[in-house]
Amino acid sequence: MIETRELSKRYGQFTAVDAISFKVEPGQVLGFLGPNGAGKSTTMKMLAGFLAPSAGSATVAGFDVQAQPLLAKRALGYLPEGAPSYGEMTVREFLDFIASVRGLAGDAGERRIDEVIARLHLERVLEQPIDTLSKGFKRRVGLAGAILHDPKVLILDEPTDGLDPNQKQEVRSLINSMARDKTIIISTHLLEEVHAVCTRAIIIAGGRILADATPAELESRSRYHQAVSLTATNLQQAKDALAKVADIAALEVDPQDNRITAFPKPGRQIFVAVSDALKADQVVVRELALEGGRLDEVFRSITQGAAGAEVRT
Amino acid sequence: MSGTTTIFKRELRSYFATPVAYVFIVIFLLLSGAFTFYLGGFYERGQADLQPFFTFHPWLYLFLVPAVSMRLWAEERKSGTIELLLTLPVTMWQAVLGKFLAAWSFIALALALTFPIWLTVNYLGNPDNGVICASYLGSLLMAGAFLAIGSCLSAATRNQVVAFILTVVVCFLLLLAGYPIVLGAIGAIAPQGVVDAIAGLSFLAHFESIGKGVVDLRDLIYFVLMIVAWLYATAIVIDMKKAA
Structure with missing residues:
Protein backbone atom coordinates (compact mmCIF):
# COMPACT_ATOMS: atom_id res chain seq x y z
CA MET A 1 0.00 0.00 0.00
CA ARG A 221 -15.29 12.64 -20.09
CA SER A 222 -14.12 12.85 -23.66
CA ARG A 223 -16.13 14.66 -26.28
CA TYR A 224 -15.66 11.54 -28.36
CA HIS A 225 -17.31 9.27 -25.81
CA GLN A 226 -20.22 7.50 -27.56
CA ALA A 227 -19.55 9.45 -30.75
CA VAL A 228 -19.90 7.61 -34.05
CA SER A 229 -17.43 7.99 -36.85
CA LEU A 230 -17.79 6.80 -40.42
CA THR A 231 -16.50 7.18 -43.92
CA ALA A 232 -18.92 7.09 -46.84
CA THR A 233 -18.37 7.04 -50.59
CA ASN A 234 -20.75 9.96 -50.97
CA LEU A 235 -20.04 12.55 -48.30
CA GLN A 236 -23.05 14.81 -48.96
CA GLN A 237 -25.49 11.93 -49.00
CA ALA A 238 -24.17 10.70 -45.65
CA LYS A 239 -24.45 14.17 -44.14
CA ASP A 240 -28.03 14.49 -45.29
CA ALA A 241 -28.90 11.13 -43.77
CA LEU A 242 -27.28 12.04 -40.45
CA ALA A 243 -29.14 15.34 -40.34
CA LYS A 244 -32.30 13.31 -39.71
CA VAL A 245 -30.96 11.82 -36.46
CA ALA A 246 -32.38 13.90 -33.62
CA ASP A 247 -29.84 13.02 -30.94
CA ILE A 248 -26.81 14.25 -32.87
CA ALA A 249 -25.45 17.46 -31.40
CA ALA A 250 -22.76 18.18 -33.95
CA LEU A 251 -21.09 16.82 -37.06
CA GLU A 252 -17.45 17.14 -37.88
CA VAL A 253 -15.73 16.25 -41.12
CA ASP A 254 -12.03 15.58 -41.24
CA PRO A 255 -10.81 17.50 -44.30
CA GLN A 256 -8.03 14.98 -44.94
CA ASP A 257 -9.90 11.69 -45.28
CA ASN A 258 -13.50 12.97 -45.24
CA ARG A 259 -14.17 11.00 -42.09
CA ILE A 260 -17.39 12.14 -40.46
CA THR A 261 -17.72 12.17 -36.71
CA ALA A 262 -21.15 12.58 -35.17
CA PHE A 263 -21.26 13.76 -31.56
CA PRO A 264 -24.31 12.81 -29.47
CA LYS A 265 -26.26 15.13 -27.26
CA PRO A 266 -25.26 14.68 -23.61
CA GLY A 267 -26.29 11.30 -22.22
CA ARG A 268 -27.67 10.00 -25.53
CA GLN A 269 -26.58 7.00 -27.55
CA ILE A 270 -26.74 7.40 -31.28
CA PHE A 271 -25.05 4.37 -32.79
CA VAL A 272 -28.23 2.46 -33.62
CA ALA A 273 -30.05 5.56 -34.83
CA VAL A 274 -27.12 6.49 -37.07
CA SER A 275 -26.84 3.06 -38.64
CA ASP A 276 -30.60 2.92 -39.22
CA ALA A 277 -30.62 6.37 -40.84
CA LEU A 278 -27.74 5.40 -43.13
CA LYS A 279 -29.50 2.19 -44.11
CA ALA A 280 -32.77 3.97 -44.77
CA ASP A 281 -31.05 6.38 -47.18
CA GLN A 282 -28.97 3.59 -48.71
CA VAL A 283 -25.73 5.38 -48.05
CA VAL A 284 -22.73 3.26 -48.96
CA VAL A 285 -20.55 3.21 -45.84
CA ARG A 286 -16.96 1.98 -45.93
CA GLU A 287 -16.50 2.09 -42.21
CA LEU A 288 -18.66 2.72 -39.17
CA ALA A 289 -17.32 2.80 -35.60
CA LEU A 290 -18.42 3.65 -32.11
CA GLU A 291 -15.82 5.79 -30.34
CA GLY A 292 -14.95 4.89 -26.75
CA GLY A 293 -13.51 8.27 -25.96
CA ARG A 294 -10.05 9.66 -26.46
CA LEU A 295 -7.71 9.82 -23.49
CA ASP A 296 -5.33 12.19 -25.23
CA GLU A 297 -8.13 14.66 -25.72
CA VAL A 298 -9.22 14.37 -22.07
CA PHE A 299 -5.59 14.73 -21.01
CA ARG A 300 -5.17 17.86 -23.09
CA SER A 301 -8.35 19.50 -21.94
CA ILE A 302 -7.63 18.75 -18.25
CA THR A 303 -4.00 19.84 -18.21
CA GLN A 304 -4.36 22.84 -20.49
CA GLY A 305 -7.50 23.94 -18.67
CA ALA A 306 -5.46 24.01 -15.47
CA ALA A 307 -2.67 25.97 -17.09
CA GLY A 308 -5.22 28.48 -18.38
CA ALA A 309 -6.77 28.84 -14.93
CA GLU A 310 -3.38 29.59 -13.46
CA VAL A 311 -2.67 32.29 -15.99
CA ARG A 312 -5.92 34.01 -15.19
CA THR A 313 -5.40 34.18 -11.42
CA MET B 1 27.49 -3.38 8.04
CA SER B 2 26.65 -5.74 5.16
CA GLY B 3 25.56 -2.76 3.07
CA THR B 4 29.01 -1.22 3.45
CA THR B 5 30.72 -4.48 2.47
CA THR B 6 28.56 -4.93 -0.62
CA ILE B 7 29.14 -1.38 -1.82
CA PHE B 8 32.84 -1.71 -0.99
CA LYS B 9 33.15 -4.83 -3.15
CA ARG B 10 31.23 -3.33 -6.04
CA GLU B 11 33.34 -0.18 -6.02
CA LEU B 12 36.64 -1.98 -5.77
CA ARG B 13 35.70 -4.27 -8.63
CA SER B 14 34.66 -1.31 -10.76
CA TYR B 15 38.22 0.09 -10.52
CA PHE B 16 39.53 -3.02 -12.15
CA ALA B 17 36.73 -3.22 -14.71
CA THR B 18 38.15 -0.11 -16.36
CA PRO B 19 41.75 0.84 -17.19
CA VAL B 20 41.70 3.34 -14.28
CA ALA B 21 43.24 0.89 -11.83
CA TYR B 22 46.07 -0.26 -14.06
CA VAL B 23 46.98 3.21 -15.27
CA PHE B 24 46.97 4.52 -11.73
CA ILE B 25 49.11 1.74 -10.30
CA VAL B 26 51.68 1.86 -13.11
CA ILE B 27 52.00 5.64 -12.94
CA PHE B 28 52.20 5.59 -9.18
CA LEU B 29 54.98 2.99 -9.19
CA LEU B 30 56.91 4.68 -12.01
CA LEU B 31 56.72 8.12 -10.44
CA SER B 32 57.53 7.00 -6.93
CA GLY B 33 60.54 5.11 -8.33
CA ALA B 34 61.71 8.03 -10.43
CA PHE B 35 61.39 10.47 -7.55
CA THR B 36 63.24 8.19 -5.17
CA PHE B 37 66.19 7.49 -7.43
CA TYR B 38 66.60 10.70 -9.42
CA LEU B 39 65.31 13.49 -7.21
CA GLY B 40 65.85 11.82 -3.87
CA GLY B 41 69.35 10.54 -4.60
CA PHE B 42 68.60 7.12 -3.10
CA TYR B 43 72.05 5.68 -3.90
CA GLU B 44 74.08 8.85 -3.57
CA ARG B 45 73.04 9.40 0.04
CA GLY B 46 74.65 6.15 1.02
CA GLN B 47 72.13 5.60 3.82
CA ALA B 48 70.01 2.50 4.25
CA ASP B 49 66.62 4.12 4.75
CA LEU B 50 63.55 5.02 2.67
CA GLN B 51 63.45 8.71 3.43
CA PRO B 52 63.96 9.75 -0.22
CA PHE B 53 61.05 7.45 -1.10
CA PHE B 54 58.56 8.78 1.44
CA THR B 55 59.51 12.47 1.12
CA PHE B 56 57.80 12.69 -2.25
CA HIS B 57 54.60 10.90 -1.30
CA PRO B 58 52.68 14.04 -0.33
CA TRP B 59 53.42 15.54 -3.75
CA LEU B 60 52.58 12.36 -5.59
CA TYR B 61 49.29 12.08 -3.72
CA LEU B 62 48.52 15.69 -4.42
CA PHE B 63 47.82 14.79 -8.06
CA LEU B 64 47.11 11.09 -8.02
CA VAL B 65 44.61 10.85 -5.16
CA PRO B 66 42.25 13.51 -6.57
CA ALA B 67 42.34 11.55 -9.83
CA VAL B 68 40.87 8.60 -7.94
CA SER B 69 38.48 10.56 -5.74
CA MET B 70 37.04 12.83 -8.42
CA ARG B 71 34.74 10.12 -9.76
CA LEU B 72 33.51 8.88 -6.36
CA TRP B 73 30.26 10.85 -6.29
CA ALA B 74 30.43 13.13 -9.33
CA GLU B 75 30.03 10.11 -11.61
CA GLU B 76 27.09 8.75 -9.59
CA ARG B 77 25.37 12.10 -9.87
CA LYS B 78 26.07 12.48 -13.55
CA SER B 79 24.89 9.01 -14.52
CA GLY B 80 21.93 9.10 -12.13
CA THR B 81 23.01 5.95 -10.31
CA ILE B 82 23.05 7.97 -7.09
CA GLU B 83 19.27 7.68 -7.17
CA LEU B 84 19.54 3.93 -7.53
CA LEU B 85 22.15 3.64 -4.77
CA LEU B 86 20.35 5.80 -2.23
CA THR B 87 16.97 4.13 -2.75
CA LEU B 88 18.44 0.73 -1.99
CA PRO B 89 18.07 -0.31 1.65
CA VAL B 90 21.40 1.16 2.76
CA THR B 91 22.05 4.17 4.95
CA MET B 92 23.88 7.23 3.70
CA TRP B 93 26.79 6.33 5.97
CA GLN B 94 27.11 2.84 4.54
CA ALA B 95 27.27 4.30 1.04
CA VAL B 96 29.80 7.02 1.92
CA LEU B 97 31.96 4.64 3.92
CA GLY B 98 31.79 1.77 1.43
CA LYS B 99 32.88 3.97 -1.45
CA PHE B 100 35.62 5.65 0.59
CA LEU B 101 37.04 2.37 1.91
CA ALA B 102 37.12 0.91 -1.59
CA ALA B 103 39.11 3.85 -2.91
CA TRP B 104 41.40 3.75 0.11
CA SER B 105 42.04 0.02 -0.26
CA PHE B 106 42.84 0.60 -3.88
CA ILE B 107 45.48 3.17 -2.98
CA ALA B 108 46.73 0.88 -0.21
CA LEU B 109 47.23 -1.79 -2.86
CA ALA B 110 49.26 0.59 -5.02
CA LEU B 111 51.31 1.53 -1.96
CA ALA B 112 51.84 -2.13 -1.05
CA LEU B 113 53.16 -2.80 -4.55
CA THR B 114 56.13 -0.56 -3.78
CA PHE B 115 57.48 -3.41 -1.62
CA PRO B 116 60.47 -4.08 -3.94
CA ILE B 117 62.04 -0.85 -2.75
CA TRP B 118 61.76 -2.08 0.81
CA LEU B 119 63.38 -5.37 -0.21
CA THR B 120 66.12 -3.42 -2.02
CA VAL B 121 67.00 -1.31 0.96
CA ASN B 122 67.10 -4.38 3.19
CA TYR B 123 69.38 -6.09 0.70
CA LEU B 124 71.71 -3.10 0.54
CA GLY B 125 72.02 -2.44 4.25
CA ASN B 126 70.35 -2.67 7.63
CA PRO B 127 67.56 -0.10 7.71
CA ASP B 128 65.34 0.55 10.71
CA ASN B 129 62.28 -1.41 9.63
CA GLY B 130 60.23 0.10 12.44
CA VAL B 131 60.69 3.53 10.92
CA ILE B 132 59.78 2.17 7.50
CA CYS B 133 56.58 0.59 8.86
CA ALA B 134 55.61 3.81 10.57
CA SER B 135 56.27 5.74 7.36
CA TYR B 136 54.05 3.38 5.38
CA LEU B 137 51.33 3.87 7.97
CA GLY B 138 51.74 7.65 7.82
CA SER B 139 51.65 7.59 4.05
CA LEU B 140 48.49 5.49 4.01
CA LEU B 141 46.77 7.77 6.54
CA MET B 142 47.70 10.83 4.55
CA ALA B 143 46.32 9.27 1.38
CA GLY B 144 43.11 8.55 3.32
CA ALA B 145 42.82 12.18 4.36
CA PHE B 146 43.34 13.34 0.77
CA LEU B 147 40.70 10.87 -0.36
CA ALA B 148 38.17 12.02 2.22
CA ILE B 149 38.63 15.60 1.05
CA GLY B 150 38.25 14.44 -2.54
CA SER B 151 35.12 12.49 -1.65
CA CYS B 152 33.47 15.59 -0.22
CA LEU B 153 34.40 17.82 -3.15
CA SER B 154 33.34 15.13 -5.61
CA ALA B 155 29.93 15.12 -3.95
CA ALA B 156 29.70 18.86 -4.44
CA THR B 157 29.74 18.74 -8.24
CA ARG B 158 28.68 16.52 -11.10
CA ASN B 159 31.71 17.56 -13.11
CA GLN B 160 34.74 15.38 -12.47
CA VAL B 161 37.25 17.96 -13.72
CA VAL B 162 35.93 20.55 -11.29
CA ALA B 163 36.10 17.97 -8.50
CA PHE B 164 39.71 17.20 -9.42
CA ILE B 165 40.87 20.81 -9.46
CA LEU B 166 39.06 21.74 -6.23
CA THR B 167 40.57 18.74 -4.46
CA VAL B 168 44.09 19.56 -5.65
CA VAL B 169 43.74 23.14 -4.43
CA VAL B 170 42.36 22.23 -1.00
CA CYS B 171 44.95 19.49 -0.51
CA PHE B 172 47.72 21.83 -1.64
CA LEU B 173 46.69 24.45 0.92
CA LEU B 174 46.54 21.84 3.68
CA LEU B 175 49.95 20.50 2.69
CA LEU B 176 51.52 23.93 2.70
CA ALA B 177 49.81 24.98 5.91
CA GLY B 178 52.98 24.12 7.78
CA TYR B 179 55.28 26.05 5.46
CA PRO B 180 56.65 29.52 6.30
CA ILE B 181 55.12 31.02 3.15
CA VAL B 182 51.61 30.34 4.35
CA LEU B 183 52.32 30.84 8.03
CA GLY B 184 54.17 34.13 7.38
CA ALA B 185 51.28 35.49 5.35
CA ILE B 186 48.79 34.54 8.01
CA GLY B 187 51.06 35.74 10.84
CA ALA B 188 50.99 39.24 9.35
CA ILE B 189 47.23 39.52 9.81
CA ALA B 190 46.28 37.06 12.54
CA PRO B 191 47.36 36.47 16.15
CA GLN B 192 49.85 33.78 17.08
CA GLY B 193 47.10 31.44 18.26
CA VAL B 194 45.60 31.25 14.78
CA VAL B 195 49.02 30.72 13.22
CA ASP B 196 49.67 27.82 15.58
CA ALA B 197 46.26 26.35 14.87
CA ILE B 198 46.86 26.47 11.12
CA ALA B 199 50.36 25.08 11.50
CA GLY B 200 48.77 22.25 13.47
CA LEU B 201 46.55 21.44 10.48
CA SER B 202 49.52 20.84 8.23
CA PHE B 203 49.58 17.47 6.55
CA LEU B 204 53.34 17.64 6.12
CA ALA B 205 54.13 18.28 9.79
CA HIS B 206 52.10 15.26 10.90
CA PHE B 207 53.35 13.06 8.10
CA GLU B 208 56.99 13.89 8.80
CA SER B 209 56.50 13.38 12.51
CA ILE B 210 55.16 9.85 11.91
CA GLY B 211 57.96 9.30 9.38
CA LYS B 212 60.57 9.81 12.09
CA GLY B 213 59.42 6.51 13.48
CA VAL B 214 57.69 7.92 16.54
CA VAL B 215 54.04 7.03 16.13
CA ASP B 216 52.49 9.72 18.27
CA LEU B 217 48.83 9.17 19.10
CA ARG B 218 48.14 12.81 18.28
CA ASP B 219 49.33 12.38 14.69
CA LEU B 220 47.13 9.32 14.25
CA ILE B 221 44.15 11.07 15.78
CA TYR B 222 44.79 14.05 13.50
CA PHE B 223 44.50 11.97 10.35
CA VAL B 224 41.57 9.89 11.60
CA LEU B 225 39.69 13.02 12.62
CA MET B 226 40.48 14.59 9.28
CA ILE B 227 39.02 11.56 7.47
CA VAL B 228 35.91 11.35 9.67
CA ALA B 229 35.22 15.08 9.40
CA TRP B 230 35.47 15.16 5.61
CA LEU B 231 33.36 12.02 5.24
CA TYR B 232 30.75 13.56 7.50
CA ALA B 233 30.84 16.62 5.27
CA THR B 234 30.44 14.32 2.27
CA ALA B 235 27.19 12.93 3.65
CA ILE B 236 25.89 16.44 4.35
CA VAL B 237 26.83 17.68 0.88
CA ILE B 238 25.12 14.71 -0.80
CA ASP B 239 21.97 15.34 1.19
CA MET B 240 22.00 19.00 0.24
CA LYS B 241 22.83 18.50 -3.40
CA LYS B 242 20.48 15.68 -4.30
CA ALA B 243 17.51 17.94 -3.78
CA ALA B 244 18.80 20.45 -6.33
Missing part, protein backbone atom coordinates in the same frame (compact mmCIF):
# COMPACT_ATOMS: atom_id res chain seq x y z
CA ILE A 2 1.11 3.54 -0.70
CA GLU A 3 -0.34 6.57 0.98
CA THR A 4 0.60 10.23 0.80
CA ARG A 5 -0.76 13.01 2.96
CA GLU A 6 -0.39 16.60 1.82
CA LEU A 7 2.95 15.65 0.31
CA SER A 8 4.78 18.76 -0.90
CA LYS A 9 8.14 19.66 -2.35
CA ARG A 10 9.33 23.22 -2.70
CA TYR A 11 12.53 24.52 -4.19
CA GLY A 12 12.84 28.07 -2.91
CA GLN A 13 9.88 29.92 -4.38
CA PHE A 14 8.99 27.15 -6.79
CA THR A 15 6.49 24.51 -5.70
CA ALA A 16 7.13 21.27 -7.58
CA VAL A 17 4.60 19.17 -5.69
CA ASP A 18 1.72 20.88 -3.94
CA ALA A 19 0.03 19.00 -1.07
CA ILE A 20 -0.72 15.80 -2.93
CA SER A 21 -2.79 13.18 -1.10
CA PHE A 22 -3.73 9.80 -2.47
CA LYS A 23 -3.87 6.17 -1.47
CA VAL A 24 -3.11 3.12 -3.58
CA GLU A 25 -4.21 -0.33 -2.44
CA PRO A 26 -2.68 -3.72 -3.28
CA GLY A 27 -3.98 -4.96 -6.62
CA GLN A 28 -4.15 -1.48 -8.05
CA VAL A 29 -1.93 -0.22 -10.82
CA LEU A 30 -1.89 3.54 -10.66
CA GLY A 31 -0.82 5.49 -13.72
CA PHE A 32 0.75 8.87 -13.15
CA LEU A 33 0.02 11.15 -16.06
CA GLY A 34 1.03 14.70 -16.62
CA PRO A 35 2.97 17.01 -18.86
CA ASN A 36 6.75 17.27 -18.44
CA GLY A 37 7.65 19.09 -15.23
CA ALA A 38 4.27 18.33 -13.66
CA GLY A 39 5.83 16.85 -10.54
CA LYS A 40 5.46 13.15 -11.38
CA SER A 41 9.12 12.26 -10.92
CA THR A 42 9.50 14.46 -7.86
CA THR A 43 6.57 12.70 -6.20
CA MET A 44 8.05 9.32 -7.05
CA LYS A 45 11.46 10.35 -5.73
CA MET A 46 9.89 11.34 -2.44
CA LEU A 47 8.01 8.03 -2.22
CA ALA A 48 11.26 6.17 -2.91
CA GLY A 49 12.99 8.04 -0.11
CA PHE A 50 15.47 9.81 -2.38
CA LEU A 51 14.13 13.31 -1.79
CA ALA A 52 12.90 14.56 1.55
CA PRO A 53 9.47 16.21 1.34
CA SER A 54 9.18 19.87 2.32
CA ALA A 55 5.89 19.11 4.03
CA GLY A 56 3.47 16.25 4.47
CA SER A 57 4.23 12.56 4.72
CA ALA A 58 4.17 9.34 2.77
CA THR A 59 4.02 5.68 3.74
CA VAL A 60 5.12 2.70 1.70
CA ALA A 61 3.80 -0.70 2.82
CA GLY A 62 2.86 0.91 6.11
CA PHE A 63 6.30 2.40 6.79
CA ASP A 64 6.83 6.14 6.91
CA VAL A 65 9.47 6.96 4.30
CA GLN A 66 11.00 9.63 6.54
CA ALA A 67 10.84 7.94 9.94
CA GLN A 68 11.54 4.34 8.85
CA PRO A 69 13.49 4.75 5.62
CA LEU A 70 15.21 1.36 5.61
CA LEU A 71 12.01 -0.60 6.20
CA ALA A 72 10.22 1.39 3.52
CA LYS A 73 13.09 0.89 1.05
CA ARG A 74 13.14 -2.84 1.73
CA ALA A 75 9.48 -3.17 0.82
CA LEU A 76 9.87 -1.07 -2.30
CA GLY A 77 11.15 -1.75 -5.80
CA TYR A 78 12.01 1.51 -7.54
CA LEU A 79 13.00 2.19 -11.13
CA PRO A 80 14.34 5.75 -11.35
CA GLU A 81 13.75 7.88 -14.42
CA GLY A 82 16.08 6.80 -17.22
CA ALA A 83 16.74 3.44 -15.52
CA PRO A 84 20.29 4.26 -14.37
CA SER A 85 22.69 1.40 -13.72
CA TYR A 86 26.43 0.95 -13.37
CA GLY A 87 27.71 0.89 -16.94
CA GLU A 88 30.99 -0.87 -16.38
CA MET A 89 29.34 -3.87 -14.71
CA THR A 90 28.02 -6.81 -16.65
CA VAL A 91 24.32 -7.56 -16.34
CA ARG A 92 25.01 -10.51 -14.07
CA GLU A 93 27.36 -8.54 -11.83
CA PHE A 94 24.78 -5.80 -11.55
CA LEU A 95 21.98 -8.18 -10.57
CA ASP A 96 24.30 -9.95 -8.11
CA PHE A 97 25.08 -6.57 -6.58
CA ILE A 98 21.41 -5.67 -6.17
CA ALA A 99 20.67 -9.14 -4.75
CA SER A 100 23.48 -8.74 -2.26
CA VAL A 101 22.35 -5.30 -1.09
CA ARG A 102 18.81 -6.66 -0.81
CA GLY A 103 20.05 -9.55 1.28
CA LEU A 104 19.05 -12.21 -1.25
CA ALA A 105 21.72 -14.80 -0.59
CA GLY A 106 22.34 -18.46 -1.29
CA ASP A 107 20.31 -20.79 -3.49
CA ALA A 108 17.07 -18.87 -3.08
CA GLY A 109 18.81 -15.72 -4.25
CA GLU A 110 20.35 -17.49 -7.23
CA ARG A 111 16.99 -18.96 -8.21
CA ARG A 112 15.31 -15.61 -7.99
CA ILE A 113 18.00 -13.97 -10.16
CA ASP A 114 17.57 -16.68 -12.80
CA GLU A 115 13.80 -16.25 -12.66
CA VAL A 116 14.03 -12.50 -13.24
CA ILE A 117 16.60 -12.97 -16.02
CA ALA A 118 14.21 -15.34 -17.78
CA ARG A 119 11.24 -13.04 -17.29
CA LEU A 120 12.98 -10.07 -18.84
CA HIS A 121 14.78 -12.11 -21.49
CA LEU A 122 18.26 -11.05 -20.46
CA GLU A 123 19.98 -14.42 -21.06
CA ARG A 124 21.70 -13.25 -24.22
CA VAL A 125 23.44 -10.24 -22.64
CA LEU A 126 24.29 -11.57 -19.18
CA GLU A 127 28.04 -11.28 -19.59
CA GLN A 128 28.00 -7.96 -21.44
CA PRO A 129 28.90 -4.65 -19.77
CA ILE A 130 25.70 -2.63 -19.40
CA ASP A 131 27.30 0.32 -21.23
CA THR A 132 27.41 -1.72 -24.43
CA LEU A 133 23.69 -2.57 -24.37
CA SER A 134 20.90 -0.98 -26.38
CA LYS A 135 18.44 1.37 -24.70
CA GLY A 136 15.79 -1.32 -24.52
CA PHE A 137 18.10 -3.78 -22.77
CA LYS A 138 19.31 -1.12 -20.33
CA ARG A 139 15.72 -0.38 -19.39
CA ARG A 140 15.01 -4.06 -18.84
CA VAL A 141 18.14 -4.45 -16.70
CA GLY A 142 16.89 -1.57 -14.54
CA LEU A 143 13.48 -3.23 -14.30
CA ALA A 144 15.08 -6.54 -13.37
CA GLY A 145 16.89 -4.78 -10.55
CA ALA A 146 13.67 -3.19 -9.33
CA ILE A 147 11.63 -6.41 -9.15
CA LEU A 148 14.49 -8.68 -8.04
CA HIS A 149 13.43 -8.91 -4.40
CA ASP A 150 9.77 -9.42 -5.32
CA PRO A 151 8.70 -6.22 -3.56
CA LYS A 152 5.19 -5.57 -2.30
CA VAL A 153 5.29 -2.08 -3.70
CA LEU A 154 6.64 -1.08 -7.10
CA ILE A 155 7.30 2.44 -8.32
CA LEU A 156 8.35 2.61 -11.95
CA ASP A 157 9.24 5.92 -13.54
CA GLU A 158 8.56 5.55 -17.27
CA PRO A 159 9.20 1.80 -17.44
CA THR A 160 8.61 1.46 -21.18
CA ASP A 161 10.43 4.55 -22.40
CA GLY A 162 12.84 3.64 -25.19
CA LEU A 163 11.41 0.19 -25.79
CA ASP A 164 10.17 -0.95 -29.17
CA PRO A 165 6.48 -1.91 -29.50
CA ASN A 166 7.15 -5.60 -28.86
CA GLN A 167 9.22 -4.90 -25.78
CA LYS A 168 6.61 -2.43 -24.54
CA GLN A 169 4.02 -5.15 -24.85
CA GLU A 170 6.19 -7.56 -22.88
CA VAL A 171 6.87 -5.10 -20.07
CA ARG A 172 3.16 -4.30 -19.87
CA SER A 173 2.23 -7.93 -19.57
CA LEU A 174 4.95 -8.29 -16.93
CA ILE A 175 3.37 -5.46 -14.96
CA ASN A 176 -0.08 -6.97 -15.42
CA SER A 177 1.12 -10.35 -14.19
CA MET A 178 2.57 -8.79 -11.05
CA ALA A 179 -0.43 -6.55 -10.41
CA ARG A 180 -2.57 -9.03 -8.51
CA ASP A 181 -0.86 -8.86 -5.14
CA LYS A 182 1.27 -5.74 -5.48
CA THR A 183 0.76 -2.03 -5.24
CA ILE A 184 2.17 -0.46 -8.38
CA ILE A 185 2.65 3.10 -9.54
CA ILE A 186 3.93 3.84 -13.01
CA SER A 187 4.45 7.15 -14.68
CA THR A 188 4.07 7.45 -18.41
CA HIS A 189 3.57 9.77 -21.32
CA LEU A 190 1.85 7.10 -23.33
CA LEU A 191 -1.88 7.20 -22.95
CA GLU A 192 -2.39 3.83 -24.56
CA GLU A 193 -0.26 2.45 -21.74
CA VAL A 194 -2.78 3.68 -19.20
CA HIS A 195 -5.36 1.66 -21.06
CA ALA A 196 -3.16 -1.40 -21.21
CA VAL A 197 -1.98 -1.65 -17.61
CA CYS A 198 -3.58 0.82 -15.24
CA THR A 199 -6.66 0.28 -13.13
CA ARG A 200 -6.59 3.90 -12.08
CA ALA A 201 -5.09 7.10 -13.40
CA ILE A 202 -4.05 10.30 -11.69
CA ILE A 203 -3.43 13.33 -13.86
CA ILE A 204 -1.16 15.90 -12.31
CA ALA A 205 0.03 19.24 -13.58
CA GLY A 206 1.68 22.10 -11.77
CA GLY A 207 2.22 19.80 -8.79
CA ARG A 208 -1.49 19.26 -8.18
CA ILE A 209 -3.87 16.36 -8.77
CA LEU A 210 -6.35 17.38 -11.46
CA ALA A 211 -8.10 14.08 -11.98
CA ASP A 212 -8.21 10.72 -10.20
CA ALA A 213 -10.35 8.09 -11.90
CA THR A 214 -10.32 4.80 -13.78
CA PRO A 215 -9.19 5.01 -17.41
CA ALA A 216 -12.77 4.27 -18.53
CA GLU A 217 -14.17 7.11 -16.44
CA LEU A 218 -11.60 9.46 -17.87
CA GLU A 219 -12.50 8.40 -21.37
CA SER A 220 -16.17 9.00 -20.73
